[in-house]
Amino acid sequence: MNFDLQWFFNLFSIVLPGLRITLAISIISLVFTLILSILIAITRYYKVWGLNLFWKGYITFFRATPLVAQLFILYFGLPSIITSLKSMTAFQATVIALTLNTASFMAEDLRAALESVDIGQLEACYAMGMTKYQTMKRVVLPQALETALPSIGNRFIGIIKGSALGFTVGLADIMAKAKIEAALSLRFFEAYLCVTLIYLVLVCVVEHIEARVQKKLKI
Amino acid sequence: MIKIENLKVIFGELNVLKNISLNINKGEVIALIGPSGAGKSTLLRCINFLTKPTAGRIIVDGFVFDSEKYTKQDILKLRKKTAMVFQNYNLLKNKTALENIMEPLIIVQKKQKKEAEKTASNLLAKVGLIDKRDSYPKELSGGQQQRVGIARAMAVNAQVILFDEPTSSLDPELVGEVLSVIKQLTLEDNKTMLIATHEMKFAREVADKIIFLESGHIGSIGTPDQIFQNCKNRRIRKFVSQIADIEYEVGLDEF
Numbered sequence: 001m002n003f004d005l006q007w008f009f010n011l012f013s014i015v016l017p018g019l020r021i022t023l024a025i026s027i028i029s030l031v032f033t034l035i036l037s038i039l040i041a042i043t044r045y046y047k048v049w050g051l052n053l054f055w056k057g058y059i060t061f062f063r064a065t066p067l068v069a070q071l072f073i074l075y076f077g078l079p080s081i082i083t084s085l086k087s088m089t090a091f092q093a094t095v096i097a098l099t100l101n102t103a104s105f106m107a108e109d110l111r112a113a114l115e116s117v118d119i120g121q122l123e124a125c126y127a128m129g130m131t132k133y134q135t136m137k138r139v140v141l142p143q144a145l146e147t148a149l150p151s152i153g154n155r156f157i158g159i160i161k162g163s164a165l166g167f168t169v170g171l172a173d174i175m176a177k178a179k180i181e182a183a184l185s186l187r188f189f190e191a192y193l194c195v196t197l198i199y200l201v202l203v204c205v206v207e208h209i210e211a212r213v214q215k216k217l218k219i
Numbered sequence: 220m221i222k223i224e225n226l227k228v229i230f231g232e233l234n235v236l237k238n239i240s241l242n243i244n245k246g247e248v249i250a251l252i253g254p255s256g257a258g259k260s261t262l263l264r265c266i267n268f269l270t271k272p273t274a275g276r277i278i279v280d281g282f283v284f285d286s287e288k289y290t291k292q293d294i295l296k297l298r299k300k301t302a303m304v305f306q307n308y309n310l311l312k313n314k315t316a317l318e319n320i321m322e323p324l325i326i327v328q329k330k331q332k333k334e335a336e337k338t339a340s341n342l343l344a345k346v347g348l349i350d351k352r353d354s355y356p357k358e359l360s361g362g363q364q365q366r367v368g369i370a371r372a373m374a375v376n377a378q379v380i381l382f383d384e385p386t387s388s389l390d391p392e393l394v395g396e397v398l399s400v401i402k403q404l405t406l407e408d409n410k411t412m413l414i415a416t417h418e419m420k421f422a423r424e425v426a427d428k429i430i431f432l433e434s435g436h437i438g439s440i441g442t443p444d445q446i447f448q449n450c451k452n453r454r455i456r457k458f459v460s461q462i463a464d465i466e467y468e469v470g471l472d473e474f
Contacts (some may be wrong), residue, residue: 124309127267128323128375129299138326142313 008190014181015194018174022202025091025163025173029098030156036103041110041144042136055107062104068165071097075169090169098162106155113148114140146217153210157203164199174198220245220411221266221379226275226286228261228435235261237435239275243379243413248405250422251415252446253432254458259415260306262432263381266413267301268294280378299327302377306384308364310356316343316367317352320374328375342370346400362393366400373404382414394418401425419462423447431455 040059043051062070075093079085088096117140125135145152167176174195182191221243228236236258243249251259264270265286266277272286279300284293302323310319320339324330330338343349346366348359356364365385372380385401386394398421405412405425416422422429422443429446431439439452450456 118309118312120305120307120309121311123269124303124305124311127269127298127301127303127305128371129295129327130323131295134326138322139311139313146313 004187004190007185007187008194011178011181011190011194012198015174015177015191015198018172018177019198019202021091021166021171021173022160022163022175025094025098025166025171026156026160029095029102029159029163032095032099033102033106033155033159034152036099037106037110038141040103040107041114042141044107044111045114059104059107062101067097067101067162068168070101071165071169090166090171093169094163094166094171097165098159101162102155102159105158106152109148109151109155110144113144113151116147117143149210149214149217153206156206156210160202160206161199220247220280222276222278223266224276224278226262226265226277227273228258228265228270229273234435236265236272239435239437241430241437243411245411246409247427248410248412248425249414249428249430250426250443251413251430251432252417252419252422252458252462253430253438256434257432258435259432260383263303263383263413263415266379266381267298267303269303299375300378301381302372302375302379303381303383304365304368304372304385306387308356308361308368308388310359310364310367310371312356315353315355316348316359319356319367320371323371323375338374339370342374343367345373346370360393361389362396365389365397369397369400369404373408373410379411379413382412382416384415384417386416386418417462419447419459431458 040055044055071093074097075088075090079088121139121143122135125139130138163173164175166173167179170176178191178195182188185191221241223239223241226236226239226241227234239258239262251262253259261270265272265275266279268284275286277284277286277297279297282296282300284297310316311322314322317336317339320342321332321335324335324338325332340349340352343352346369348363348366348370351359351363351367356367359367369385382401386397389397398418401412401414402421402425404410414422414426424443426443429441429443430437431446431452433454439446439450439455446455447459450459
């Protein structure tokens with residue numbers, strides 16, 4: 001069998017340092033995605049005129065086009081027209097593209113979750129004399145986030161895997177390290193199997209965390 | 220104390236409330252009875268603006284709410300003067316029994332957490348659920364949830380408590396415990412209450428005044444004896460006798 005086990009195990013010490021970048025992209029993107037999605041979902045929930053229409057267009061565009069095309073337009077395309085974007089790093093571009101792309105999906109998940117909160121919950125808050133803002137913050141949003149947790153987990157997994165595109169704009173994440181080693185040694189199978197296993201373990205950890213959070217919320 | 224003047228509610232083609240005027244004195248317990256669709260819930264929901272009146276004025280404790288000329292602040296003011304017990308309990312699902320009662324005290328009345336917790340525990344004890352203080356609504360039975368709902372409405376010291384068919388969603392065997400809690404409150408506290416209900420025996424026992432509502436207007440208003448015993452209105456007699464067949468025993472002895 002043409003599988004160099006020794007080389008395969010050695011690869012981990014070369015590829016794993018890239019995990020720092022993969023994790024940084026994923027976690028920062030998740031935080032921004034959550035913030036943006038909540039913002040979009042709430043303005044869509046209240047049907048804020050104008051904004052609602054704008055988000056609709058945004059969601060259609062980012063759901064309909066491939067992430068890699070969005071990343072390339074952002075990193076290679078736009079700076080040639082808007083010169084101030086020239087200082088954007090590959091890291092920033094990847095985070096922005098992942099955020100804009102994932103938020104277009106997550107915003108819809110969240111909006112559905114917001115709408116699934118029983119009207120009686122809102123009426124109870126209003127009857128107490130709570131404002132719309134207090135009701136959203138203290139009751140509707142927490143309940144919606146709980147409902148949306150599984151799909152938020154899904155989207156986070158999507159972000160982690162999507163971060164692999166960082167290598168196309170020159171980021172030294174785990175995918176980039178694996179690709180370089182594969183090209184140098186021509187041992188493609190070992191290199192890509194190694195990076196695949198790392199993603200697999202990473203996602204398993206995320207699934208485990210999600211399950212624990214869900215159990216805690218389920219009471 | 221509470222005055223309703225020429226209240227009208229129109230949903231599209233449907234005249235739900237037709238020019239209702241009403242005076243309620245402080246400490247009075249009023250039972251609203253009448254067939255389904257007569258406008259009992261709508262009347263209650265107008266008093267805290269969960270339903271927007273088409274016309275009319277609502278005056279609670281000197282505060283005048285004109286349904287044709289009001290601000291957002293007026294709505295909040297009106298709601299702070301009232302409290303509601305819902306047919307479906309509507310306990311906040313993400314809060315424990317204790318937190319549900321504390322919520323209006325802390326968020327709306329800006330009370331200190333310690334003080335709110337004390338008030339809430341006292342009320343939970345009063346409705347017999349102090350051992351469930353840390354339970355979430357889904358861990359409670361319907362009757363228990365409604366008792367927490369009643370405690371929550373009591374907590375804010377509102378000028379009037381609105382009960383919107385508080386036992387209609389309950390399993391028959393749980394109706395008694397909720398009614399006896401309400402009954403006990405009417406005996407102990409001198410609260411003004413407006414109770415929409417189908418429990419005729421209960422209405423007769425607790426109410427100072429009964430209002431019979433039919434197709435959007437007040438068909439009759441009087442003391443329980445006037446409505447239930449000496450009523451000359453045939454429609455009311457028919458309604459009461461129909462309902463009386465499905466009545467439940469209410470007593471304080473279960474408490």
